[in-house]
Amino acid sequence: MDKIFGIDLGTTYSCIAYVDESGKPVVVPNEDNERTTPSVVAFEGEASVIVGNYAKNMLTTDPEKVVSFIKRDMGNPYYVKKCNGIEYKPEEISARILQKLVKDASDKLGFEIKDVVITCPAYFGENEKLATKKAGEIAGLNVKSIIEEPVAAALAYGIDHTQNQTVLVYDLGGGTFDVTMIKVKPQEIQVIVKGGDHQLGGKDWDNSLMGFFAEKFKGETGVEDDILSNPEILGDLQIKAEKVKKTLSVRDNAKEKIVYGTDTSNIDIIREKFDELTKDLAERTIMLTNLMLDDAKKEGVSSFDKILMVGGSTKMPQIKEILEKNFPNISIEAFDQDESVAKGAAIYGQQLAIGEELIRIISEKTGKNKDDVKSGNYTEKEKVEAQQQLADENGLKIGTVQKAETKIINVASKSFGVEVIENNRVVISNIILIHTVLPAKCTKKYGTLEDNMQNIRIAVYENNIKEDTVATSDSKEIGQGIIEGLPANLPANSPVQVTFEIDREGLINVTAVELTGNNELNFRIETNSVISGEELEAAKARSNAIKLS
Amino acid sequence: METAIGIDLGTTFSAVSVIDESGKPVIVKNALGESLTPSVIFFESANNTVVGSEAKEMQAFGESNVASFFKRNMGDVNFELNFHGKSFSATDLSAILLKKLKDDAETTLNRKIAKAVVTVPAYFNDLQKKATIKAAEKAELEVLRIINEPTAAAIAFGVTQSKNQTILVYDLGGGTFDVTILKIEDSTIQVIATGGDHELGGKDWDNRLIGYFAAQFKNEFGEDPLDDAVSFNDLLVRAENVKKQLSTSQTSKFYIVYDGNRGNYEITRAKFEEITQDLLQRTTSKAEEILQEANLTWEQLDGVLLVGGSTRMPMVINWVEQMSGKPPIKGINVDEAVCLGAAIQANIELSESASVPVFSLGGRISKIEDVMSHSLGLIAENSDRSRYINSIIIPKNKKIPASEVRPYQIRTGRQTQELEIYLTQGETEIIGECKIIGKYVFSGIEYVSSGISIIDIEYQYDENGTVQIAATQRETGKKLSMEEVPLPADMSWIDRAPEQIQETAVPHISVVIAVDLSGSMSGHPLAEAQKAAKGFVEKLDLSNASVALMPFADRVEENPELTQNAKKLTNGINQWSSMMDSGTVGWGNSTHPFDESLKLLKKRDNPRFVIVLADGVWSYQDRAIASAKKCAAEGIEIIAIGFGGADKKFLQAIATSDENALFTNLENLVSSFSKIAQVLTETGGKGSIRLNQ
The missing domain is CATH 3.30.420.40 (ATPase, nucleotide binding domain)
Structure with a gap:
C-alpha cells in the first residue's frame, strides 16, 4: 500500500x-x-x-x-x-x-x-x-x-477523542483565519458552518510590530528616511517582528536591534504594548467568530462544547485571553497548534x-x-x-x-451562482448555497434574455451569502463558459438548465443545457485565475530542471 | 510507570528524548516547542536564570551575564564564572542547564522524571565524566549511565539496520570533533576504535568567517571590530548564520557596523571553503589515524555516518564522498541521533533493572560494546631514568569494561613504604601530551628480602567510564590500602629529570620480540603468536622495560624501535596480520633478526633480550647462528621459542643457553611468553629464565 x-x-x-x-x-x-x-x-x-x-x-x-x-x-x-x-x-x-x-x-x-x-x-x-x-x-x-x-x-x-462533541475550531494561521463549527463523532466529522478571512493571520500582527519598530527607530536615531522603503531593512524587520512576536508569547518583554546604515536602535517592547498595538486584529477574529455563530444558529446549532485553538498564531497569549473574555463558560484547548x-x-x-x-x-x-x-x-x-x-x-x-x-x-464554503438579469438589473442567482452538505448537486432553470440569441454566456460567481439572489458587488466571478450554436429563431425565455455539482473537496463542476436544442456545455470553469496551458507546461518543465535546496 | 530520558548535553545545543508508546525514540520538545535547547544561560540575577534561546538572544545583544560553551571546561577546577557576585563552576552551570531540560521535559511529557542516560564526548576523561554525573545529581537526576556521543549516534542508527556492517561515525559538532569506527553485527554494536579533536568544531569555521570579514573592515577603516566584546558577540551570531546560509546558497552577505563606520561584504561558498580548508584537513588526519588504529582502510568501510550540525556543510559531505568513495549514509538526523541513542540506552538500562521489560524495543540492538576512548596509564621513568614518561596500562580502543594488571617493580626499604600513582590519559610516552587526571597513594608496602618488590597495579574501567585503581604486593599477596588525593598544584617536577638515586633504581630491561612471519605462520599460528606477544607486553613492567617488535621473513621489518608505550606495541602486534597478508617482509625464510637486534640493543645497557619465535627451518641457518653468537658476546640474552616445523638443534644453537631454547606447541605459546614476562619482571632480568622446566 x-x-x-x-x-x-x-x-x-x-x-x-x-x-x-x-x-x-x-x-x-x-x-x-x-x-x-x-x-x-x-x-x-x-x-x-x-x-x-x-x-x-x-x-x-x-x-x-x-x-x-x-x-x-x-x-x-x-x-x-x-x-x-x-x-x-x-x-x-x-x-x-x-x-x-x-x-x-x-x-x-x-x-x-x-x-x-x-x-x-x-x-x-x-x-x-x-x-x-x-x-x-x-x-x-x-x-x-x-x-x-x-x-x-x-x-x-x-x-x-471518542465522545461526541461539537467543537468550534479557531484556526489562526500565519496568513489566514478560519473559524469553523464541527461535530466530532467517533467515526464521523461533520462540518456545520464555516467562517473566517483568508487575508487575516499572524503576518498582520507582525506588520503592526514593523510599523512600531520603524517609528521607534526614527524617534531614537532622528533618521528621517522611511526605513520601510528599503527592501533589505523591510526583510530584516519582517524576520525580527516575527521573532519578537514569538518571544512575547512566552516572555513579558523582548529586545531587538535595528541597524540601518551606521545607525543602531535597540528596541525594547513589553507584551502589553504589543497587545495594544494589535487589539483591533484580535477583535476582528471575534467579530468573524460571532458571524459564524449566527450562521450556525441558522443551521440549528446554537451551542458547542469547546473551542479548539489551532494554528501557530494562537500561541499568542492575547488570543486565549480574548477568547476567554468573549466565551467565559467554554473550555478552550490548544491543540497541537503547529x-x-x-x-x-x-x-x-x-x-x-x-x-x-x-x-x-x-x-x-x-x-x-x-x-x-x-x-x-x-x-x-x-x-x-x-x-x-x-x-x-x-x-x-x-x-x-x-x-x-x-x-x-463537509459543507460548501461559499454560495455559487450564475449571473442573470432580473428586472433589468444584473444580479447573481445562487444555485448552491453556502453550508450545503457536500457532495451537492443543484439545478436551476433560466430563460434566454432575448429572441434569436446565438450563444449564451454562463458566468459563475461565488459569494458568502446564503440567499437566492445576491448583488454582483457582493460576489466574485470565478470563471465562465459559453454555449454556442443555439438553434435559429430561438424565442426569448427559452429554457436553459444550469446544474452545479460540488465534490467532497469543494470543487465545482458546471453543466448547462439549452433544452430546446439540447445543447450541452459541460465545463470545469475556465478562468485566468489558475495557471494553465503553456504557462503550466513551462512551470512543470522547470520542476525537473532546477536544483532545489 | 517509570520514565528515563536520554539527554544530549551539547556544547552549543542540548536535547532530551524518550521512548514513546510505540517503542520509538522521540525528541521531547522544550517549553518553547523547540527540539533543541541552546546550551546558554542568562543570569538575570544570581538566583534567576533564563536558559536556552532567550539566553542566546541576550548574548547576541551583548548582555554580559551569559554563560555558554562551558562544556569545554567540564572537570576543570580552575574554571569559574561570576554572575551577580556568585561564582559558578562548569558543573554548576551544567546542573542549571540539566535542571531546565528536565523541568521542560516533565512539563511536555506531563510526568515526573528521575533517571537519565547522559551523553558525553568520547574524549571526556574520568574527571569530566564525574563532573557530568555530579551536575545531573545537582539537577535531581539519577544517571543510569554515561555513554559516548558517537556510540549513542551509532545506537540510534544501528536499531534501524538489519545487515551487518562496519561504519565510521564522523561527528563534527559545534565545539568538538569525534571519529568512531564501529561494527554492527546481529544485535551488537561494537566500537572498534575512537578518537577525536576536542578543540575543533563548527565554531572554528565561524571564527574564520569573522576573521575574514574583520580583516577587510580593518583594511578599509583602520579599526579592528574584534577589539570590542559586544561587537564580537554580535558578529559571532551573524557569522554563524552566514556559515549556515552558505550550506544552501552560493553567496552570502555580511555587514560590520563599528565605531561609526559600516562595511558591507560578500562571500562565496568557494571562498569560505578555501579559508577553512585546513580545518577540514585536520578532520582528515584524525579520521585516517583512527582508521589505522582499527586496521581498516576507507574501502573496507560500508559507509560513513555523519553526526553533528556542522556536517551539514557541503564541504564535509563532498569530502566524505571523496574519501570513502560513496555518499554518506542518509536517513539519520544529524542533530538528534546522539540524543535518540541515549533514549534507547536509557530504556535498555531501565528494562534491565526492572523485573519485567518496560517496553519492547522496535529495534534489534540489545548489546553495546564500547571501547576505551583514551589510553590510561601512569607516570613512570624512562629507560635511562633521564625523564618521566607516560606508561600506558589500559590501551585505547580496548573493549569496555576493561581491566588490566601491570606489575611495577620498586625497591623496598626497611620501613613500610608508600607508592604514589599519577593516573594519566594520553596516547604517547610524552608526559606533556598527556593529561594527568588523578593521584593515588598506596601504603603498607612491606620489605622483601630481595630488595625489589613487585606491585601489581590494577586499572578497571567500567561502563560508566569511571576508573578504579587497586594495587597488590605480589610477594605478600596483600591488597594495599589506597587513598585518592588531590593533584598537587605544582606539577612542574614532571618536566625535570627524575632524581638519581642509584640504590633504589631497578635495572631497565630491553627486549626485542622477533617473530617469524613466513608463510607457514599464516592463520591460526599467527593469531596465537599475536595473543602470546600481547600477553607478554601486558605482563611486563613497562615502566622498567622497553620492547621492540621485529617481524621478519625474507626481510626484517624496517625501523623497529624500542618503546615503553603499550598502546603502540598492541597496535604493532595487530598489524602483523595485515603485514602477513600484504607480504611486507616476504613469505620465505631467507633472513634472520640478529643483526638488526644487535643494532637496536647496542645503545642500551643490560639486561637485554632477544626473544625469537620460529616455526620452520630458516634458509641460512649458519649466518643466523653466527650473528646470534655476536649478540651473545655483547651480553644480549637470546631466548628461542619454536613450534611446528622448527628445528630443535637450531634453536639451541641460537639461544644463549640450552635452557633458553624451547620447543613447544601452539597451545602453550601464550603461557610460555607470559612466563618469560613474569620472570623478567620478577627478577629484573637478572634471574635465569629456565623455560624448559
Missing part, C-alpha cells in the same frame, strides 16, 4: 506528515531538523531555487529574489514574480515549497513520495483551491485530495489509501470490477475479510483499518 503524505501548505510555514508504521501521524522534519519549513522561496538563479529558512534569510540580503506569503496570492490572476527573466505564477512558487517539503522528507525517510493530500483554508474559494491542486501537479505530485485545514485538525483531534493540520491531512491520506486498497482487495477476491466495488457493491463479510487481509499485509492494527471509514461530512 502506498503512503499518502499530508501537507499543510501554510502562508508562513509549511509542514509534512505521514502515518507511521505504528499508526500514528508523525511530522517529518526538514533538512535542518525543523518540523515546519518557512513558506519562503528564493530564486537564486535561473536553475537554483532555495526554499525555507535560507530563503527567508535572503530577505535581508537579496530581497528582490525572495517571495514570501505567496498563499495570499493563490488564485490571483494578476500576480507574477519576475526574477532572472522568468515570470513565476503563484502556483509555481507554491510548487517549489511542496517540492522542498517532499524532497527533505523523502531524503530523511529513504523512499520516494508521490501521493499527497494538501490542505487549504476552509475559506478558500474555488480558484484558490484549484490553484493549490495545480501547485501539486507542477511539483510532480499526485494530489489525491485537497482537505480543508480545520477539517484536518478536527480529524486529528477526533482520533484521540502540526495538527498536517497530521490530520496525513490521517486523511491514509484513509484514502486504505479505501483504495480495500477496493482493490475486494475486487481481486470477488472478481467484481473496481468501479462496481467502489459504488458499494460488496457484502459486509467481504469488507471485513478485506480489512483483515489489508491489516495483515501492511502490518496495521485492525482498528486503524476500521477507523479509516471515518466519514467526513
